[in-house]
Amino acid sequence: MDIQFEKVSYTYQVNTPFSYQALKDINLEIKTGEFVAIVGHTGSGKSTLLQHINGLLLPTEGRVQVGDFLLSRKNKRQDLKKLREKAGVVFQYPEHQLFEETVERDISFGLKNFQVPADEIQTRIMDALEKVHLSEDVLAKSPFELSGGQMRRVAIAGVLAMNPEVLILDEPTAGLDPKGQQDIMNMFNHLHKTKNMTTILVTHQMNHALAYADHIFVLADGSVQMEGTPKQIFSQADELKKANLDMPDVLSLIKRINQMFGTDIAYERRQPAALAKEIAERLRENKRL
Amino acid sequence: MKSFMIIGQFVPGNSMVHRLDPRSKLMVIFTFVIIVFFANNSVSYGWLTLFALILILLTKLHIGYILKGITPVWFLIIFTFILHLIITKEGPVLIDIGGFAIHKGGVLQGLTISWRFFLLVLVTSLLTLTTSPMEITDAIEELLAPFKKIKVPVHELALMMSISLRFIPTLLDETEKISKAQASRGVDLRTGSIKDRVYAIVPLLVPLFISAFKRAEDLAMAMEARGYRGSEGRTKLRQLQFKKLDYMAMIIYLLIILIFFSLR
Numbered sequence: 001m002d003i004q005f006e007k008v009s010y011t012y013q014v015n016t017p018f019s020y021q022a023l024k025d026i027n028l029e030i031k032t033g034e035f036v037a038i039v040g041h042t043g044s045g046k047s048t049l050l051q052h053i054n055g056l057l058l059p060t061e062g063r064v065q066v067g068d069f070l071l072s073r074k075n076k077r078q079d080l081k082k083l084r085e086k087a088g089v090v091f092q093y094p095e096h097q098l099f100e101e102t103v104e105r106d107i108s109f110g111l112k113n114f115q116v117p118a119d120e121i122q123t124r125i126m127d128a129l130e131k132v133h134l135s136e137d138v139l140a141k142s143p144f145e146l147s148g149g150q151m152r153r154v155a156i157a158g159v160l161a162m163n164p165e166v167l168i169l170d171e172p173t174a175g176l177d178p179k180g181q182q183d184i185m186n187m188f189n190h191l192h193k194t195k196n197m198t199t200i201l202v203t204h205q206m207n208h209a210l211a212y213a214d215h216i217f218v219l220a221d222g223s224v225q226m227e228g229t230p231k232q233i234f235s236q237a238d239e240l241k242k243a244n245l246d247m248p249d250v251l252s253l254i255k256r257i258n259q260m261f262g263t264d265i266a267y268e269r270r271q272p273a274a275l276a277k278e279i280a281e282r283l284r285e286n287k288r289l
Numbered sequence: 290m291k292s293f294m295i296i297g298q299f300v301p302g303n304s305m306v307h308r309l310d311p312r313s314k315l316m317v318i319f320t321f322v323i324i325v326f327f328a329n330n331s332v333s334y335g336w337l338t339l340f341a342l343i344l345i346l347l348t349k350l351h352i353g354y355i356l357k358g359i360t361p362v363w364f365l366i367i368f369t370f371i372l373h374l375i376i377t378k379e380g381p382v383l384i385d386i387g388g389f390a391i392h393k394g395g396v397l398q399g400l401t402i403s404w405r406f407f408l409l410v411l412v413t414s415l416l417t418l419t420t421s422p423m424e425i426t427d428a429i430e431e432l433l434a435p436f437k438k439i440k441v442p443v444h445e446l447a448l449m450m451s452i453s454l455r456f457i458p459t460l461l462d463e464t465e466k467i468s469k470a471q472a473s474r475g476v477d478l479r480t481g482s483i484k485d486r487v488y489a490i491v492p493l494l495v496p497l498f499i500s501a502f503k504r505a506e507d508l509a510m511a512m513e514a515r516g517y518r519g520s521e522g523r524t525k526l527r528q529l530q531f532k533k534l535d536y537m538a539m540i541i542y543l544l545i546i547l548i549f550f551s552l553r
Contacts, residue, residue, distance in 0.1 A: 109492065114475045
């Protein structure tokens, strides 16, 4: 499903003293199968933007096209449920939405709402569990006796079980320890690669945007300030600073090394080990000079 | 959902009404609530309505905003009107539909009662619109202070009130977040049979309760960590103080009440 925003503006609490414009004239396009990162400082409108993709919010002005669905104020009455089945959202702290007595029932909750046939539900649950790397023993447990990280996986499984074509992630790593963050991000990346799932990651972690995204949109003050490939975006450090965002750690490190030793090492999405090897080699050469 | 939930939502400002001491405002509202019930003819109702209108003008808030804010109460007001219309059997019959008679007394009674109700809601909503929840609880604590002598836990009551008021917006935000998350999982609160809709509330309420209990626990912990031990020896950062504006407002209000009683 291609996603297209056309001149989208959104204002919260229109016609009250609290009215606040969160999105201003947004134009953007996300192609099927892309991994897109939407980055921005707190309050830049990231979360508001993502809620437009599955019709939780309708634009005050402009329109959003998601596959066959056209979302706009003039076009209110349509079956948003169908859209929500295809565009799954993992909200920030998704474990807060758990409520059922057992993990199994919680994962199947969405499936039942979307009227998935009963004989298919079981396979979908097992499938989702495998995707989030949880064992079958958790199925009969109450979600509230699990650890924080496990609860989050259960909540994510609940979204993945719907087999969405588009997966929207709102800060999926918030509040996790570094190891947990990496596990979860690798899991989403794997899903994206193997299932060709369109993935939209909303984050303020530049490291994640750099490591996984094909395309990045930088939001500032409710408008798209920059867009491009990670390479294009992160080569404009000054522009990025204007949006109150940092450079990813790896890039800052490489930049400093290049400056200090006059080398020209490039990141090229390599793992730390591979990068370290090149850095070591280059420094050795450097010494000989 | 939040757009019409403005009963009791404080709108910061710097109007004369905003600057009044919360105790004065509370006393005015409290007496007004009683006085409304003494109105017995159109002139006295008119006088009170005029008073309410002037109050609204003084708050410098948009009148449409205030009227829209009491939307949920409109239903009750209209319901009261219809109830009186049907039940009261006084005076000449105006309309008779198949043994279902509407009397003139019913129309009058319905109008006065619902107008009274409307005035009450309007004026009390002005209090919360122009006074921060903190100010209101401070004022209540001060005004009720004499009851401490007969062992009424005034401070604890005030604290409970301010905590619950403080958490209303938080809980509303939370409700909105969870309902959006469940809507993304296919919950539909707007359509379907009544039974379906009642069941659809469960996925909303359970997470809400869980987070509310967690929050309460965290709050208690944080308060104890900062040495909270109840009201004993506790001082206030902002002391309430009556100013010239308050004395003037009180005198004018007294005059208004006197004129009101002479109009009855």
